[in-house]
Amino acid sequence: RMAEQLSDRERQILEAVIRAYVETAEAAGSRTIARRYELGVSPATVRNTMADLEEKGFLFHTHTSAGRIPTDRAYRYFVDDMMRPLPLSEPEQRRLAEELAQGDANPLEQLLRRAAHALGLVTGELGLVVSPRLDRTVLERLELVGLSSDKVLLVLTLGKGVVRTIYVDLPSSVPAETLAAVSVVLNERLAGHTLAAIRETLPDRLRDTTTGGNPAGELLNIFLQSASELFDPTHLTREDLMLGRTSVLANQPEFNDEARLRNLIELTEERDLLSAVLADREVGPRLHVTIGSEHASPRLTDFTLVTSSYRIGGTSGIIGVIGPTRMPYEKIASIVTSASALMSQVLGDAGRQTDA
Secondary structure, eight states: OGGGGSOHHHHHHHHHHHHHHHHHSSOBOHHHHHHHHTOSSOHHHHHHHHHHHHHTTSEEOOTTOSSBEEOHHHHHHIIIIIOOOOOOOHHHHHHHHHHHHSSOSOSHHHHHHHHHHHHHHHHSSEEEEEOOOGGGOBEEEEEEEEEETTEEEEEEEEGGGOEEEEEEEOSSOOOHHHHHHHHHHHHHHHTTSBHHHHHHHHHHHHTTTSOSSSHHHHHHHHHHHTHHHHTOHHHHOOSOEEEOOTHHHHTSGGGGSHHHHHHHHHHHHSTHHHHHHHHTSOOSSSOEEEEGGGSSSGGGTTEEEEEEEEEETTEEEEEEEEEESSOOHHHHHHHHHHHHHHHHHHHHHHHHHHHO
8 A cells, every 4th residue: 555655754744745735836845844834853854755755756846946746646645545524614515505506406407507617616626517327317208399201309308307309310201190199109108217228128118009001100110120229328418518617727827837728728628538537437425536647548637537426316427526636635525525415415305396
């Protein structure tokens, strides 16, 4: 374990350097560390210990400064072995709760956008929220809307007000009354079941409806043949990643550098990378912290990603923040954990109100 590599003095001085750098964004010198944190040792002892920590890969220094800066390894050590999450202040708790409570929790996307915005306001980082995975989401109803002679719009209303639309190509024109009749059949057979269950059992559910050469039977047969695609959660995903305001990050010292600021803007404008990273993230109650070089993509080496999950019915989504590696990890961890619990509570209360 990394903890066994450091003496008590090294741990104490490393923690002081990390806290000083997070607070000031400036390299910490031995004299400053010795004076500010009252470590009971001389600046010379601090300087020698900092040199040892640099050899072990926990600190580095630039040619223009005698002070040291934490490495990604130092932040990882801090998160795993030193971090003591700080409870939210009453104003922070109130602000999060008020932001999430504004308006109705339906449609779900509106609540998720508010949550991303609220996290950014409270943390000073870029808030992000990922929509729930739809595989276990219940289909409440569906509707078929004719668009042209050979195209139909399938409108799926899922749990918590989530709406998804899919274009379905037809081999020939289908009368409006046939669309209405097929909608009735599909609702009778599919509504009230999860997308996963529908995808797995659709042949059985429609087995006695697709016989004959009538238009309704032919249309139902199209749905039967296309079930794996039409009810695939990945196919139904739309704008699944919501981000807060980028401006909260642009004001941080790290982004005074033009290249880093450009990288930040590209990340928020081209969301495929973040979406892919978050899609692979384990969903569970544990807080997940990925720091700088730990990311698989080199485009994320300047950033730390802190996430947890929220529950909605039988499924879950991801909530968290992304910001520079110089981050107040203890405070961020508490805020993300609290936001996760609040989201689950708000969504659970909305569900109980709907059921009532």
